[in-house]
Amino acid sequence: MDQHTTRTPPSPSGEAAAAVYRPPRRGRPPARRHRPHGVPRPRARLTGLGTGLLTTAVTVAGGAVDALLFDGPGVFFGLVFVLVSVAGAVYVRPYDLVAAPVAAPIAFAAGIVLTSDSGSGGLAGHLLGVFAGLALLTGWLYAGTVLAALIVAVRALRRPSRRRRSPRCSAARRGRSRP
Numbered sequence: 001m002d003q004h005t006t007r008t009p010p011s012p013s014g015e016a017a018a019a020v021y022r023p024p025r026r027g028r029p030p031a032r033r034h035r036p037h038g039v040p041r042p043r044a045r046l047t048g049l050g051t052g053l054l055t056t057a058v059t060v061a062g063g064a065v066d067a068l069l070f071d072g073p074g075v076f077f078g079l080v081f082v083l084v085s086v087a088g089a090v091y092v093r094p095y096d097l098v099a100a101p102v103a104a105p106i107a108f109a110a111g112i113v114l115t116s117d118s119g120s121g122g123l124a125g126h127l128l129g130v131f132a133g134l135a136l137l138t139g140w141l142y143a144g145t146v147l148a149a150l151i152v153a154v155r156a157l158r159r160p161s162r163r164r165r166s167p168r169c170s171a172a173r174r175g176r177s178r179p
Helices: 048-070 076-093 099-115 122-136 140-160
Strands: none
Touching: 048 099, 076 099, 076 122, 076 140, 099 122, 099 140, 122 140
C-alpha cells in the first residue's frame, strides 16, 4: 500500500470488529546516538534537595555501620562518603549542579555528629568525639567535596549554552535610532 494514502478504520460489523484499529506508523523513530567510547552516559535525575537527602542518608548509614563494626567513624565511613559524593555529583540534574558540592560537607558533618564516639558519655564526651572525628577525617571531607566540585565543574562546562540572541541583535553594529 502506498505511504501517502490514508486508511479508514474498519467498520464495526463482521470479523474486523474484534480487531483494534491502529494507524500505521509513519517513518522510523530517530536512532540513538552512541557515545564514541561505547559507555552510556548516566541520566541526571536528582533534584538539589534529592541530592542532599541522598548524600546525607547514605553517609549517616555508612557512619552507623562503621560505628557498629569498628567503634566510631573511620575508613569505611570516609569511603562511603566519597562514593556517595561522587554519585550525587554525577546524578544531579543540570539545573541543580551547585547542590552536589554544597551537600557533601553538610552530609559529612551530619554523619560525624550522629555517629561519633562519645567516649565517657554525656554532652562533653560527645562534643569531643565530634571534634576528634572532624579533625581526624578531614582528608575524606576534602576528597569527597573536591571530587564533587570537579565533576560538577566538568558537567557545567560541557553543558551547551541555552542562551540565544534575540532576532534584534546582530553582529553588525547599528546606529542610533532617530527620535
